[in-house]
Amino acid sequence: MAYMISDDCISCGACESECPNQAISEGESVFIIDPAKCTECVGSFSKQQCAEICPIGAPVADPNNIESQEQLQSKWEKLRSSKAP
Numbered sequence: 001m002a003y004m005i006s007d008d009c010i011s012c013g014a015c016e017s018e019c020p021n022q023a024i025s026e027g028e029s030v031f032i033i034d035p036a037k038c039t040e041c042v043g044s045f046s047k048q049q050c051a052e053i054c055p056i057g058a059p060v061a062d063p064n065n066i067e068s069q070e071q072l073q074s075k076w077e078k079l080r081s082s083k084a085p
Contacts, residue, residue, distance in 0.1 A: 002035035003048060004062035015050035015059060021079055024050060030058070035065040042069060043076030 002023075005015070009030035016024045016031060021044075023037035033050070041048050050059040067075070 001040070001067050002038035002062045002065035003033050003040060003050060003059045004035070004065075005031050005033055005050075006058045006060050008056055009058040010056060012055065014053045014055065018049040018053045020044035020049065021076070033059070033062075035062060036075075037079060038062075038065075039072045039076040039079070042072035043080070 005024075007030060011026070011030055013026070013031070016026070018024075019033075019038075020041060021037045021039060023034045024031055025034070026032075048059065051057065
C-alpha cells in the first residue's frame with residue numbers, strides 16, 4: 001500500500017529527498033506522496049525511508065491505496081524502466 005503524509009506533518013522537508021521514487025512533494029500545507037510513485041521503498045530499501053527519517057511519524061500507510069508486495073515490486077520496475085534513456 002502506498003504511504004500518505006498525515007496532517008501532523010510539520011513541513012520540515014526531511015522526507016522529500018529520502019524518497020527513491022521522487023514521490024514526495026510540497027503541498028499547500030503539508031508534504032504529499034503521489035500514490036502512483038510510492039512503492040513503500042520496495043525495490044530500493046527494506047524500510048520506508050520517509051517514515052524512518054520523519055521526526056514526528058507523519059508518513060503512514062494509506063488505507064485507500066492497498067497493494068501487495070508483488071504489486072509494489074511491479075510498480076517499482078515500471079518506474080525504473082520509464083526512467084531509462
